[in-house]
Amino acid sequence: MEEIAVAVADDLVVLRSLGGASDETIDRSAAPVRLGELERAGARWVWADTRELYPELLRAGVRLERCVDLRLCHAILAASTYLAEPLQSSDTFWDRSPAELLEDEQPTLLARPMERADLDQVVAEHRLQTAAVADSPHRHRLRLLLAAESAGALIAAELHHHGLPFDVAVHDRQLTELLGPKPRFGGRPAVLEGLLGEIRTALGQPGLNPDSPPELLRALHTVGLDATSTRQWELSKLDHPAIAPLLTYKKLSRLLSANGWGWADQWVRDGRFRPEYVPAGVVTGRWATRGGGALQIPKLLRGAVTAEPGWRLVVADAAQLEPRVLAAMASDHRLARAARGGDLYQGLVDEGVVETRAKAKVAMLGALYGATTGESGQLMPRLIKAYPRATGLVEDAARAGERGEVVTTWLGRSSPRPGPWWYEGQNAASQPEAGPTEQRRARQQARDWGRFTRNFVVQGTAAEWALCWMADLRNRLATLGPPDDRPYLVYFLHDEIIVHTPDRLADQAEHSVREAAHTATRLMFGDFEIDLALDLATVTSYAETEPAADIAAELETSEESLEPVDQTGWSAQA
Template sequence: MDVAVAAAEDGVDVAVLDGDGRPTTAQRLTWSALPAHVARLEPDEPRWVWADTSRCYPALLAAGVTVARGQDLRQCHAVLSRSTYATSPLASTGDPRWEPRQPAPDVEPTLLDLADAVDALSLADVAEEHRAQQEAVRLSAHAARLRLLLAAESAGALAGAELTHVGLPFDAAEHDRLLTRLLGPRPLPGARPRVMEDLAGRIRTELGAPTLNPDSAPDLLRALHSAGVGVDSTRQWDLAQVDHPVVAPLLEYKKLARLHGANGWSWLSTWVVDGRFRPGYVPSGVVTGRWAARGGGALQLPKQVRGAVVADPGSVLVVADAAQLEPRVLAAMSRDEAMAAASRRGDLYQALVDDGVADTRAHAKVAMLGALYGATSGESGRLMPRLQRSYPAATAYVERAARAGEAGEVVTTWLGRSSPPPTEAWREAQRWSALPEAGPDERREARTRARDWGRFTRNFVVQGTAAEWALCWLADLRRQLAALGGHDGADGAAGRRARLVYFLHDEVIVEAPVELADAVADAVRSAARRAGQLLFGTFPVEFALDVACATRYADA
């Protein structure tokens, strides 16, 4: 059963959609009545069809109502309007109302926020867009793949809202202790922590620049050059190549400055409330389908602060990480039997060593990343011929994607997300380089642009498909956790229910009652197996997981 939801001038319209996707039994509710209505229908397992999960669902969560299934029309429109698998154009293609919107502000949602959530799209508009999307899928030669992708996209949108609502358990006092140990006591606003100030003094002394501000890259570069340190930039890589007494304190200063700026006391007071870290997730916010963050650094939680991620009393953190996900996805996409066999031996990089592709595990990793990202020089270039001989189908797959990108063509992931086309400036450079009057510089620039775009498309098909696998993993795990039952704690905390509390590309954290830890670990593993089967059928690639249970994230 599909149920459409749309804002109205004096409330919200809700209607069951018939077999043709047309509204039936429509009714207008007050905003305050919506959560109870949704809760009454939820036992019938409907699919809630709305324009934008990120704007509709948080208000329901705030009212204590969760849903199992939804269809995020904007997320799905973004996929279908670009996908090469959707040959039938959407009825609303080009309609700006269906373009992706900025996520809702980082404030506690209320039911009144729903009044603006669907941007004056009527129930008829929602139903029409839904019908157009369903028709585009039905007419596709890859209907099953597209259907799975849209379901995974929509489930991911629900999960993203739930992750922010539930939050990651976070011990603010422990975080303060970690910061104090690394940086010194909390400074006054605008001042540097003591340890950083001491390092800044050492840097000034070594460079003979008593007024230097080490946070200013131009000033720092000038001071380095004045002291005879010939670096092209102040990046860590360039500095690490230099033998000078300023390097050690400068690298340490830059590391602590990143911690203080990204996850210091200001971050703590902004993003950690009532013992929970609630960042802003943007599902499929990256062109490949990977998630992004709109605030709080959800996708960049450094190891230095993970000791402050502590489960609530009576609960544990089940942390699962998909090992070497992208190479395994490439093996499955390309149907490379040899690489699939390597994946079933646990550590895929060690398998490359055992097969004679590389002499060390580190070199094996470099070779595989070179294949994924198009590296042609150094160790990657040297090992590429061996990789091509050992895994011809896998390497040929990414090479074809790269050649397509170099030619200005669009590439598509396994389930149907297509890459954006090159910019008009890119195409103009290629056209100009083909003219007789084009000089060597213009031709060189065009070749460089073509190779760069080829590296993008080479990685797009693998990273995008890995994101699809991760979404299916997340969606199935979310379903299994709901089936485990239990009840929520106060203020959205995990309580006695196992709840997803963190997601990072190929890693999830579930906070679970101690007595459910083993069941959750089993669910994490079975969801990974099911994700592989949903995407790739019976092709024998193993998606290995590292799973650990711990009270602290840092101990997992």
């Protein structure tokens, strides 16, 4: 396999075989033909950022099998405790993480050009990374992580290129049922206008704008409601005729702004929903999106995701992935035994740990996310007694975080250290003159960071497994037929994927999805027997994978959950 370094400079592409010394410079317009020739000869591409060139190649019909995305790899190696010393680069070009790039590259009318590395920078960085990994006692894990991360960059570009099949007529019909007809000249749809009238009347505020939190809070205070915020969970506790229409208004308004007609106009093209995925956009290694909100398609609108005629959707998600991954990481054979049979939570009941499946879920999520009060806190002693290895692993990670230490995933992605605010708080509490307020604040900051590191090791390892799953699946699907008539990935959400497949290849696509999951498990955890079960269905519409949506019930569902909504907040603090 020949490694070829690539750099892009305006209208030119420069290539260098890492086994030789000569460079080849070609016009950018000729890159698809030339890179296609080298790809067929078995090249592995080494470049700064997959986003620079691969989208152009895909548009020209050129698919690449493997690459090294140096920017993504550098972000891992610059922090990983699996290296004797974190990777130090003499060039600041490599120092910005994917999460930082995500913040700086939000779509704007004046978006700046992508920063680029020249060929010498690419070659030097690749040599530096290769040498650093070779010296690591965990080189095999790191190599797997870097390969999976780079494959993820290819997959992200392909997901955007292919897009998720999406029927805008169905989407319009669903929105109309929920909101009323699309307003011809902007403004609120009829259902929102009706709810707005109810809210204004109930609060005695004929000019109220409920989309303004300060204005809404003042209106609530005027009628004697002691609300401190306009969040759903707090409003739902209040007793007043305005609350029910207000909660419904807020949910429908959020649906309109996040996935309404304007969203479809911007992100659905040629019958495909095309979000922009950002691999490692979250510090745990989970993906984010730069636009389109692919990670938040509501169940109510999944009926618009439909396979093309003669094709099907293979929808698969790894059931209860994080607790299963925790069992494997900790080599906790008893928890692994509870995971057999498809439903880990029921397995906890069958093991006699808790009485009901609902309690099992609460207890396990409490272990993963650090709940210490309420029902989760009460159930934790049972989990600790039943599964000391698994609970010990996350408890150790939490204690490390409380001390401000770094924790690391199974394959080698390490957490950031807390920011200056954290150290300032801990230092203030350690002073002789520190009072109870400073000490309480420092303890709370330490516990909060411990909750982050507790979940980091598990969520990050689960993200690694998902990358290995997709990378292997991508290669399997590529062998099932010619480019225009074979299954391919069209969607990814943390532990869920969708494959668009010709009808005649649906069974083979399903088999590939399952085999890729088995391969990912063996690659990461070797001979440890853990059942990373898949919920899998082959359907014509994404909505068929869920029970028929009850609109009223869905609108009443709390937006809060036991899990953190998004770990990107931690990256901002870091």
